[in-house]
Every structure is written in structure tokens, then in C-alpha cells.
Amino acid sequence: MVASLHGRTGKTLLARALIDYFILSGGKPYIFDTDAVERRLHLLFPGAARLVDLAIVRDQMALFDTLAEPSCEIRIVDITHQSQRKFFELLRNTDFILEGRSRGVIPVIFYIPDVKADSFEAGVVLRDNFPDCRERLFQRAEAQCAGRLRL
């Protein structure tokens, strides 16, 4: 799950990097693009990326019911900042973490904060609300994406 509070933080860029990594490692990752407007992942990985609109219950089911199924392949969800609230609300209401884990599904959240304070706070709230998730906090340097892992 790749998320951030505001737009233009390099989320989709990170998602792409992750997807490319897994493909180069010989896998066939499932990709979910929640951006119904820009659809970048959907365009970049035709046939492999599924577009889901979290405002529609049927799409919510297509996403979460699939994510909860055990699978050998990695699943990557690029969460647009507009969908972020809805996404994590669903995560909480469906008790996804508990059920997913009971089926061997390991949830990992990549959260990208930007320079604004509320963005950092949102990341902390996320970490506190989903303590069972492994979380990686990335900070984007001025000119490039620098990864700094912090558990």
C-alpha cells in the first residue's frame, strides 16, 4: 500500500519502482490503481493494473476481497491522496489486517510525508492505528527520491 496525505509526493513513482523491482525479480504483481482520473499505473502497465474507484462498493469489493486472498504474488495498491481516507476507513471497518494476517497476507504500508506538518502527523496517526502493519516511512529529498527505512 503506497499512500501519502497530499498529491505530488512521488507516490506513483514509488509504486512504479516497486512494481518494476518485483517484475524484474520474476514475479507477476497484482496492481491496483485508485486514481480514476489520471490512471497512470493503469496506463503504464496495461493488462496488469486494475483501476478501482473507491467510491463504488463493487470496486471496494474487487480490491479488498482480492487483497484478503492469500497469494504467492505481491499486490501493490497506489492510493491517491483523495482516496486515502476512504481506503483506510475500509481497512479498519473490514478488519482487513486481522483477517488478512490469519490467511498469511502480510500488509505493508509505504507512507510518504511531505514538508507540511499535517502530512507527517497523518503518518504517525496511521502508524498508531495500524500497529500490526509493517510500516516504512520515506522522506523525499529535494532533488531525488532518497529512501530512509524506519520501522
Place this chain on the structure above:
Amino acid sequence: MKPVVVLVGADKGGVGKTTTARTLLDYLAARDTLARAFDSEFPRGALKRFYPKITEIVDLETAADQIKIIDTLSTSEVKVSVVDVRAGLLLDTLKTFNEVGFFDLVNAGEFKFILYHVIGASIASLEEIAEIRPYTDGRNYLLVKNFINEASFFEWNPELLKQYGKLAKGAVEVTIPKLNEMAFEQAELAEVPFSAFVDNKNTDGQPANNSLVLRGYVRSWMNRVTSEYDRIRLIDRLSDRGVETQAA
């Protein structure tokens, strides 16, 4: 504990009566309160397929079945009897219960009685409440607003809202919030109590294959309904403890 009769009724069809009856039975089970149910959608039943072990299908218009309910109140080990009254039959059922002396026994303190009246957001409901009020004096009268499609109950019309306010005086209002239609349908098809659906169990108690998302919706909804029943102290109302009821 004295025997209690909870009459779940609506004279207007389509207000979600059986659905709310299901939430009631689920809540009672969760609160370790044994209950039996009478399903008056004779002959096929509507409630029975969700609670087959505790539900009996009855025809409320026959004396034999009325006897089956009332005469067994004192003898049954299960103290709480939930009667799901077929749509359109509520007023008649109240009249019949009156004629056979049931309310005399309630007044004498032999039995407890709760009227769980499910209403829709229409003028017809106001007429219904008016007709039913004579049977509710000094009793536990629950006005259950089931928000199936509506966003509000009479708030859109100040005149109707005023009328409703007068009629509802002394009644205990219960709000059943809207449940997503797809979630509701999948729960219906599953033919198990809501809590079993949420736990993803089928009729045999084995793992089912229901949608995680839809189960989440039902879980959130049931939590809200449970809070409502807690708020109105439903269990106290059923027990000998009781809750002070206001005269209309």
C-alpha cells in the same frame, strides 16, 4: 424473570420489519438472553430461515396459534418471546390480544409487554401510530425508525414533524441506520444471523465465502444498532428491573 412478549409489527409493508427483528434476536443472543420467535408470515415464514432452531411459524389469525403463543408463556423455559407480526396485522393482533385478556394479565403484572413498532417515513405511518397509541399507554412502546432509503423522517415537512412529535410523546425512539444494499442482500442470501454473516460462517457453522467488504459494512451497521439497543436499555426493559415508562 417474568415472561415477556415483544411484538414486532408494522401495518405498512416494506419498512424492513423482519430485518429489524433479526437485529433484535442477534442482540439478545449477544447479551446472553434466551429468546424464542414466532414468525407469522404463514405458511412459508420470513424470519424462520435465519433462526430455524428458535422460530415457529404461526398463523396469527387462528385461535389455535394465538393459544400456542399466549398459553405457553408461563410454561416455557425461554422467557422472551419475539412475535414477528405480518405486515398489516399489527392493529388486529393488538385487538385480539386485548380480547383474550392478554393485556389484563400484563396490567396484573403476570407478563411484560414491549411493542416494537417499525415505521416508514410516510404519512401512512403517522396514521398507524395514532391507531396504535391506545394500546401503548404506560407500556414500553418502541418507535423504530428504519432508514432504508430515507435520509430523514419527516424533517422535510415541519407540519408532519410536529404531528409526529405529538404522536411520539412518551414513546422510545430507536434509529436503525441505513445498511448498504449489496451488503444487505448478501446477508439475506446467506440465511444466517447477521453476526454469523459478519463472522463469515454459513448455516452449518462452517467457513463461508462472503465478501470481506460487505461483511465490514454489516459489522459497522450492527455495531450502531447495538449501541442503540444499549442506549434504550433494552435488556432492562425486558427484565423485571424495567425502565420507567411515561404515560402518553
